[in-house]
Amino acid sequence: MGKVLASDYRGNKMMRFVVPLIAGLLFLTNAARADDWATVQTAAPGAAQSIGFYTAGCLQGAQALPLEGPGYEAIRVSRNRYWGQPVTIDFIKTLSEKIRTAGQPHLYIGDIGQPRGGPAPSGHASHQIGLDADIWFERQPGPRRAPADRENPRLRSLVLADDSGIDDSVFSEQHVFLLRTAAQMPNLDRMFVN
Numbered sequence: 001m002g003k004v005l006a007s008d009y010r011g012n013k014m015m016r017f018v019v020p021l022i023a024g025l026l027f028l029t030n031a032a033r034a035d036d037w038a039t040v041q042t043a044a045p046g047a048a049q050s051i052g053f054y055t056a057g058c059l060q061g062a063q064a065l066p067l068e069g070p071g072y073e074a075i076r077v078s079r080n081r082y083w084g085q086p087v088t089i090d091f092i093k094t095l096s097e098k099i100r101t102a103g104q105p106h107l108y109i110g111d112i113g114q115p116r117g118g119p120a121p122s123g124h125a126s127h128q129i130g131l132d133a134d135i136w137f138e139r140q141p142g143p144r145r146a147p148a149d150r151e152n153p154r155l156r157s158l159v160l161a162d163d164s165g166i167d168d169s170v171f172s173e174q175h176v177f178l179l180r181t182a183a184q185m186p187n188l189d190r191m192f193v194n
Contacts, residue, residue, distance in 0.1 A: 040116050044059070056128065064115075065089050070097055071099050072092065072093075072106050075109065081112060084112040084130040084131070091185065092133055099181065104177065106144070107136070108136040111133075112130065112133045113128065113130045158175065
């Protein structure tokens, strides 16, 4: 049977203080360098893995979403935020195909994540581990946008200008179908709507 010495106790107590302190300093250092994460152009090698949490993490083995496919097109591609875990990329492709098969206009896919995740310099606190995806509600039929028009697309909001509710002149059964279809897919954990 071992004895617990007072010096061991002080050491353990000190470690309980020092380890969180170091972790906090590293977090602040990384948060201050969001622009550094945005300069990385390629995924980290290795098996797909999310490290950390949606708002404080990174990823390895990310896949790039092709910039267009059956039923979707990526927008704001100059941000290089079309990378995600394979399960996220598959979700987008499957949802887009279901929407296309139903005869609806293609989806606009916004931010997913950066090639190695991490904090983005603008727009999101989350999207750091490759499991988030922005899927826009724009349901206007029409041809695909030219690549230059995808950078700053004008997409209608479903919310009234004063944020008092949904704009019934824009909201349609196509939106209900999109939400229902996404919500019924097996790999969806949670969905935020605005």
